[in-house]
Amino acid sequence: MISPVLPTYARAKVSFERGEGVRVFTPEGEEYLDFGAGVAVTSCGHAHPHLVKALTEQAHKIWHTSNLYQMPGQEKLAGRLIDATFADTVFFTNSGAEALECSIKMARKYHAFHGHPEKFRLITFEGAFHGRTLATIAAGGQAKYIEGFGPKVEGFDQVPFGDLEAVKKAITAETAGILIEPVQGEGGMRPVPAEFLRALRQICDDNGLLLVLDEVQSGVGRTGKFFAHQWTGITPDIMAIAKGIGGGFPVGACLATEKAAAGMTAGTHGSTFGGNPLATAVGNAVLDVVLADGFLDGVQQRALTLKQKLARLKDEHPAIIEDIRGTGLMMGIKCKVPNTALQAAALDQHLLTIGAGDNVVRLLPPLVVTDADISDAVDRLDRACRALEAKAA
Numbered sequence: 001m002i003s004p005v006l007p008t009y010a011r012a013k014v015s016f017e018r019g020e021g022v023r024v025f026t027p028e029g030e031e032y033l034d035f036g037a038g039v040a041v042t043s044c045g046h047a048h049p050h051l052v053k054a055l056t057e058q059a060h061k062i063w064h065t066s067n068l069y070q071m072p073g074q075e076k077l078a079g080r081l082i083d084a085t086f087a088d089t090v091f092f093t094n095s096g097a098e099a100l101e102c103s104i105k106m107a108r109k110y111h112a113f114h115g116h117p118e119k120f121r122l123i124t125f126e127g128a129f130h131g132r133t134l135a136t137i138a139a140g141g142q143a144k145y146i147e148g149f150g151p152k153v154e155g156f157d158q159v160p161f162g163d164l165e166a167v168k169k170a171i172t173a174e175t176a177g178i179l180i181e182p183v184q185g186e187g188g189m190r191p192v193p194a195e196f197l198r199a200l201r202q203i204c205d206d207n208g209l210l211l212v213l214d215e216v217q218s219g220v221g222r223t224g225k226f227f228a229h230q231w232t233g234i235t236p237d238i239m240a241i242a243k244g245i246g247g248g249f250p251v252g253a254c255l256a257t258e259k260a261a262a263g264m265t266a267g268t269h270g271s272t273f274g275g276n277p278l279a280t281a282v283g284n285a286v287l288d289v290v291l292a293d294g295f296l297d298g299v300q301q302r303a304l305t306l307k308q309k310l311a312r313l314k315d316e317h318p319a320i321i322e323d324i325r326g327t328g329l330m331m332g333i334k335c336k337v338p339n340t341a342l343q344a345a346a347l348d349q350h351l352l353t354i355g356a357g358d359n360v361v362r363l364l365p366p367l368v369v370t371d372a373d374i375s376d377a378v379d380r381l382d383r384a385c386r387a388l389e390a391k392a393a
């Protein structure tokens with residue numbers, strides 16, 4: 001008999017009823033160290049007092065009005081995102097995939113607005129993940145997500161990761177832009193080299209294309225800058241964000257330059273819930289934390305600590321760990337054993353991690369993680385590796 005909840009997830013047999021900072025607790029009171037952060041979502045940790053206060057204060061005022069009226073919370077959050085980025089304008093969504101949908105529609109509309117509706121195709125990269133809607137599975141290009149759901153949405157041309165010549169060859173009279181994650185998350189924690197992103201910017205400029213970044217996972221401080229592309233010196237025309245900006249409340253956004261957003265006039269796009277008062281109250285509270293003086297410097301320092309400790313772990317467990325990759329607090333352990341085995345062994349040590357493609361285990365702790373939490377997590381990983389080695393012996 002089918003389960004009451006549609007069985008589309010392979011869930012671990014554990015549930016959590018409470019969280020505090022980097023730790024979560026089962027109904028029986030057992031403590032787990034959360035180095036998954038709900039897939040890079042709980043950027044400020046669980047039950048951050050400032051976020052709890054912002055949400056509960058807003059809950060006592062008004063929850064929802066719709067986008068038919070002025071939205072002061074959206075205006076404030078949009079203004080702050082604009083001040084801290086390349087963007088001139090923001091559309092709020094409830095999820096990452098919807099932020100991508102808006103970004104894809106905007107890139108197409110830009111060219112239609114300028115008299116070129118035939119330019120609707122986006123170049124994407126192997127290993128990409130952009131969400132689970134019909135357009136975003138087509139953009140991601142992974143057969144396992146596409147098969148069985150009818151004709152693939154037209155308009156996405158995938159090229160190998162890091163292959164600049166293939167990008168140039170893929171450009172046709174129908175190309176609208178290039179869509180890329182600055183750090184591939186689901187694809188296996190693969191950072192895109194800065195020079196590659198700069199080259200893509202140049203290609204876009206030379207060919208009248210739009211550069212669309214998917215910073216749903218890499219954004220909002222995850223790499224130690226507000227957004228990952230800020231390490232490279234280039235800016236996109238359009239950017240999708242979500243996950244960390246809501247700290248656990250569902251909110252996403254599409255950020256764009258005025259030029260790129262030119263065709264998105266009244267009636268061209270919409271969302272019932274997108275950026276409702278609860279969502280933007282929390283989003284603003286997240287920015288209070290993440291954009292506070294010195295916070296991102298702290299993320300960079302702690303990321304270095306994590307990287308160094310993981311490098312040592314790799315040296316100590318050569319039969320388990322092939323490589324350490326990633327950037328900032330977005331690290332991946334490329335495994336020699338099945339990644340699911342390392343994840344399960346880590347879970348036995350009460351450490352939450354996230355799987356990724358290419359046999360990688362992801363470590364995505366809340367950005368407020370401390371050096372002591374990092375030592376604790378790496379000790380648990382060490383014990384998990386030892387348990388796997390003992391089993392194999």
Ligand code: PLP
Nearest residue numbers: 095096097129130131185216217
């Ligand atoms: N883009 C990237 C890079 C992601 O990592 C994800 C989710 O994991 C998405 C898009 C889709 O976001 P959501 O699951 O909120 O729709």
